[in-house]
Amino acid sequence: MMRSLFSAVSGLRTHQLRMDVIGDNIANVNTVGFKRSAVTFKDVFYQTLRGGAAGSNDIGGTNPQQIGLGVTLNSIDVIHTQGAAASTNNGTDLMIQGDGFFEVKDVGGNVYYTRAGNFHFDSEGNLVTPDGLIVQDSGGNGINIGTSATSYSIDKYGNVYVDGTQSFQIKLVKFPNPPGLEKIGSNLYAAAAGAGTAIEGVAGDTNFPNTTIIPSALEMSNVELALEFTEMIITERGFQANARTITVSDEMLQELVNLKR
Template structure:
């Protein structure tokens, strides 16, 4: 009878702990990367009894002494991935944990809420620990300071394609955009004049100043560029800007993949296929590919790739310790598997998104009812035990 009081008390304490776990789950319903927990109920030691006719190996009675709830189990299921529109938010679809480093301390998280700090490092928005990447097989802190703008590149080569008709008199390609050494944009006109067995080249700028007039291009009888006459260089030297040498490239000698010279009436369709210069570009977008590669896009249309995100995974996720802020700690005895997204067991990256909590409200409310009824039942045992003890005391008083 007295033992039932302590047994009922263990039930009340365990169900109270269960209520604590449920309340924490519900409170973190909207916490990115949060993993819900379940309280594990376990029966505790037993008292065994033997009767005179029972076998010593098989006790006649087994009376338990209550329940304990001193251990929780983390729910490892993935939460819903929801788009946020923030280019620095990152989610993992599948296995993996982001690696955060703060000096000698290493943390792991599923909550990819990142931002750029004043030193250009990609950091966790909550505790400012640096996000780790993979570079040449080593973990590094991801830094984007050198990706803030795209340096200009002077035009050094203009590649031409299509045909200069041998029956034509002249052909002009107007307003070809080129860039100087500082990234400044200039428009030049290319004029090709048929001079019998060769084409003379004249180049003027947008102010009609002659830049070059001594160019000479020749073609073989089969219409392909002639060796030694398939390229022509000139200098672009705007005011107060270092001069840049630009090569007009008509294609490989003897090849028909670049410029050609066939009979096509008096009409030529020679055009600029490409030029390799560009202006300075400002960073307009940063994000991560599915494989975790950091990519940036610039206002000049160029892009760049940098470090890959590093992910970690553990054989026993239950051995990780939750410390708040969406962070996990691993003991020294735990050795993580480290790799890049979409490699090995690792999942893929979803940019501009976050993984939500894996808490299911319906399940929590169901468990809440069970905890409430369990607590009520355990408290009722204490009430009944107390009444029975009181009856015993009343019998004792009556006997005196």
């Protein structure tokens, strides 16, 4: 009897975690460069009531008798599929078409990665994110066009032209396992051991042969509301079913207590 209660409680907890992830996905449906997350479950250990046995010439084999003890979280995976393109008519907005991330650095020299290309030039001529992190070029340096430049343009290979002269090329970085990166907020990812070794390059080179950069466009979130609402319904029903299991188990325990009267 108590096993059913503990199993149902574990079901409530894991379904609540799944709903938390779904809620975050829906909240970021319009976040530039956002990648949705997906939750998977796994069963936990089992109580064996009777072990299995092999058959013989005199008697057939028997299967083990086991009772599961609930469910737990298996993984929360970030799904790195391409988001839709949104035209902005802003020359410093950049979208990666294909694999890779932009590399950006903060004032302390810490390196981060992002798919959100909503950049702008600051008062010193640095190409920066909305939070002031500087976009890196192919040489690992910040992109700075200075304060006296009269014009600039960026082509599909990330070449930055200042007053008609090619001055920089935007650096791209990819990882063998992008879901292994750590989300840190503000559309940024930090390198982690699970992601593998960074592969650096630029759009169109041997490391990024099928990748281009689309100027004056942004990659939107890859969240699909129809999918999220469907997942929400499934999660809600799972939560309700586990809650009902607790209610029924409680009623059975109450009947057992009533036998004493």
